[in-house]
Amino acid sequence: MQRKVLIVEDSKTSMQLMRSLITQAKLRPICTTSLVEAKHVFSSSAPEEYLCAVVDFNLPDAPNGEAIDFAIESFLPTIVVTDKLDEDTRTTILNKNVVDYIPKENAQVYEYLTRLLNRLDKNKKVGVLVIDGSRASRHAMTALLRRQNFITLEAVNAEQGMESLHSNSNIKLAIIDEKMSGMSGLKLISELRKTYSQEDLGIIGISSDTTSGLSALFIKSGATDYLHKPYCHEEFFCRIMQNVERLENIETIRRVANSDYLTGLPNRRYFFTRVAASLKVTPKLQSLAIIDIDHFKKVNDTYGHDCGDYTLKELAKLVAEYFEDFTAARFGGEEFCVYFSNTAPKKVLQIMQGFREAIASKTLTFEKKSFACTVSIGLTHNSKGGINAMLRLADEHLYSAKNGGRNQVVSD
Numbered sequence: 001m002q003r004k005v006l007i008v009e010d011s012k013t014s015m016q017l018m019r020s021l022i023t024q025a026k027l028r029p030i031c032t033t034s035l036v037e038a039k040h041v042f043s044s045s046a047p048e049e050y051l052c053a054v055v056d057f058n059l060p061d062a063p064n065g066e067a068i069d070f071a072i073e074s075f076l077p078t079i080v081v082t083d084k085l086d087e088d089t090r091t092t093i094l095n096k097n098v099v100d101y102i103p104k105e106n107a108q109v110y111e112y113l114t115r116l117l118n119r120l121d122k123n124k125k126v127g128v129l130v131i132d133g134s135r136a137s138r139h140a141m142t143a144l145l146r147r148q149n150f151i152t153l154e155a156v157n158a159e160q161g162m163e164s165l166h167s168n169s170n171i172k173l174a175i176i177d178e179k180m181s182g183m184s185g186l187k188l189i190s191e192l193r194k195t196y197s198q199e200d201l202g203i204i205g206i207s208s209d210t211t212s213g214l215s216a217l218f219i220k221s222g223a224t225d226y227l228h229k230p231y232c233h234e235e236f237f238c239r240i241m242q243n244v245e246r247l248e249n250i251e252t253i254r255r256v257a258n259s260d261y262l263t264g265l266p267n268r269r270y271f272f273t274r275v276a277a278s279l280k281v282t283p284k285l286q287s288l289a290i291i292d293i294d295h296f297k298k299v300n301d302t303y304g305h306d307c308g309d310y311t312l313k314e315l316a317k318l319v320a321e322y323f324e325d326f327t328a329a330r331f332g333g334e335e336f337c338v339y340f341s342n343t344a345p346k347k348v349l350q351i352m353q354g355f356r357e358a359i360a361s362k363t364l365t366f367e368k369k370s371f372a373c374t375v376s377i378g379l380t381h382n383s384k385g386g387i388n389a390m391l392r393l394a395d396e397h398l399y400s401a402k403n404g405g406r407n408q409v410v411s412d
Helices: 013-022 035-041 066-073 087-094 108-124 137-146 156-169 185-192 214-221 233-257 268-277 296-303 305-322 345-360 384-405
Strands: 005-010 028-032 050-056 077-081 100-103 127-131 151-155 170-179 202-207 227-230 286-293 327-332 335-341 363-366 371-372 373-379 410-412
Touching: 005 013, 005 035, 005 066, 013 028, 013 050, 013 108, 013 233, 028 035, 028 305, 028 327, 035 066, 035 233, 050 108, 066 077, 066 286, 066 373, 077 087, 077 108, 077 151, 087 100, 100 108, 108 151, 108 202, 108 233, 127 137, 127 296, 127 410, 137 233, 151 156, 156 170, 156 185, 170 185, 170 233, 185 202, 185 214, 185 268, 202 214, 202 233, 202 268, 214 227, 227 233, 233 268, 268 335, 268 384, 286 305, 296 305, 296 371, 305 327, 305 345, 345 373, 345 410
Parallel strands: 005 028, 005 050, 050 077, 077 100, 127 151, 127 170, 170 202, 202 227, 373 410
Antiparallel strands: 286 335, 286 373, 327 335, 363 371
16 A cells, blocks of 8 residues: 655645655655645545655644644654744744654755655664663653654663663664663673674764763764764754664665675575574574475476576565565575574464465466466474574475475474
């Protein structure tokens, strides 16, 4: 389902520009020009259909931000646009539970809107850990993070923080205060860098201390950024976005370097790199599946190698879709591999059965010729002996699936 974005804007020029940007972001703009119209349109749809709202601060029937209040009360993440740049307006907007605000200075500023829209969708899968001894400080930061749809976790000291990182593989960013009971923030960062590289975990140091050179000490200890308390909301949001996007850019570069040339999926080398990174935090549950296309040689012999390549690409699309939240790769030939971390064995088996059924029910068409395709899958949940032992077990189960008639999942 294409997610909707509610626009409440009375300027035709701004509306046209926002509609274009939202469409380019592969979202569906729902355009309204007043608070009354916005209420009417929103009431006729299910709230979960909307990703967010983009609302003008000043409207003919809502001159003082009333439309913003409506969007927030409707549980919509709200981005504000305004042509007022005075400090009072800025303060009024930021005191509301908005995602951010965008001044209507020029068209270039609207590029920031595109970034925000992309982030609101992506952030639902990004964990941010706040480690701070002050409850009020932790809650203030997590409240801001939730405005942008991040998954938030809290810890009061270094011990709790390290436990959270070990237990939650979706944490991409940690915000660490210097003053905590027990281990200091600087010491904690230094310890974390023994396990997590700057390419795998972003760390923002934070402190109210005015000691000269503290920001440099954080960076030298392994932090990727520093924020001083008290901070303004805008700086907080910008630094969070900058650090998360930095990690995503690194991931993109890695993916290009480690992608299979035919299917675009991660290759064998990348697979082992990602699994090795996951194993650093000793996951409590591990599963590994090997997927093999049934009678693939027959496809090549019957329809030609171009059809074989087409088949691999089509299956790769489903692999990427089904295993987006896990580590999947093309291992070579007609074989794919998927690694699961901290996922219940029963859930893994359900996912693999669902994938197998999706393949079996799919009709492939190449040069006006239609044909079906099935896969056999070997699956293990036994992590004793490490990843190489898991591969051997999964391969044995795959052999059993092939000998047992194909188009099935064999698991231990």
